[in-house]
Amino acid sequence: MRPSSLPAAAALPLSRRRFGTWLAASAAAAGAGQAALWAGNARAADAPLSSKLRIVIPANEGGGWDQTGRALGAALLASGAVGTVTYENIGGKGGTIGLAKYVEKYDADPEALLVSGMVMVGAVALQKPAVTLAHVSPVARLTSDYEVVAVKADSPIKTPKDLVAQLRADAANTVIAGGSAGGVDHMFAGMLARVAGASASLNYQPHPGGAQVVEALETGKAAVGISGYSEFAENIANGKLRAIGVSSKHPFQGIASVRQQGVDADLANWRGVMTGKKVPPYRRGQLLEAVQRATTHDLWQKTIKRNNWDPYWMAGKDFESFLELDTAMAGPLIYLLKLKA
Known part of the structure; x- marks a missing residue:
């Protein structure tokens, strides 16, 4: 479901009342002092959910992942969801180098997001690296093109x-x-x-x-x-x-689709964000809320129109299931197409 079609209170898979309950339970394990800090942020609807955030982009500057990561960062700032944003580009091998570095450096960092997407799913399936998408936690799917x-x-x-x-x-x-x-x-x-x-x-x-x-x-x-x-x-x-x-099924930006022109092939790309496996669940909930707030902001809406991206919002269990299916299908597809590294 796209962010623009969600009511403000129902946009999150976790309501504020349930979030408070979850937060209280997490406080027992994480320590009352730290949990109280997160709770203070969560209570104020317009307060930053994080004072700072690092967005790790597993590609060089200028490409689709870089555009997505920086557009999200700008919207996070404009929406007031975070105080400051820094970017870290780690390019190479379809994002698998950046994925490995992210897991190594930021696996437990509650203030770091990783940009990901279908390119990384395919690269992992083809290259079979030691670090895979099973080593990170899905936050939200954002766009397709x-x-x-x-x-x-x-x-x-x-x-x-x-x-x-x-x-x-x-x-x-x-x-x-x-x-x-x-x-x-x-x-x-x-x-x-x-x-x-x-x-x-x-x-x-x-x-x-x-x-x-x-x-x-x-x-x-x-x-x-x-x-x-x-x-x-x-x-x-x-x-x-x-x-x-x-590669769409219908015309896009005045360009006829390959399928319309008699060649039986179509494919959509998607991009999203992940976080570390060791980041506490209550903090993943806050990161999701921050991303949700950013993607409903006017700046994000204008950016996706300017870049001709389609909103492709998905979060929670739905996104986890989608990613599992996408990952399971990538290997057979690469084998069928006889792709080589």
């Missing part, structure tokens, strides 16, 4: 069917540039290659961010690029790149 398939303006590839034909004819020499190996860009490239019957020959080149994908297209190092709309928008608008399709 779609993959845009783009080519250089003068490319002979005009439609998704042209791309499928090109892959069928010579996939090994048709370079597709996108984000991290195992991520949503890679998955969608795999879907297109599977339609072409060229999964085994897919030539996918991962890049640390959308800017590098754009560069690969403009310099001719890649024939096709796959990334989020916000990362291609400027170059599509100035005519340097041309969008040939989007």
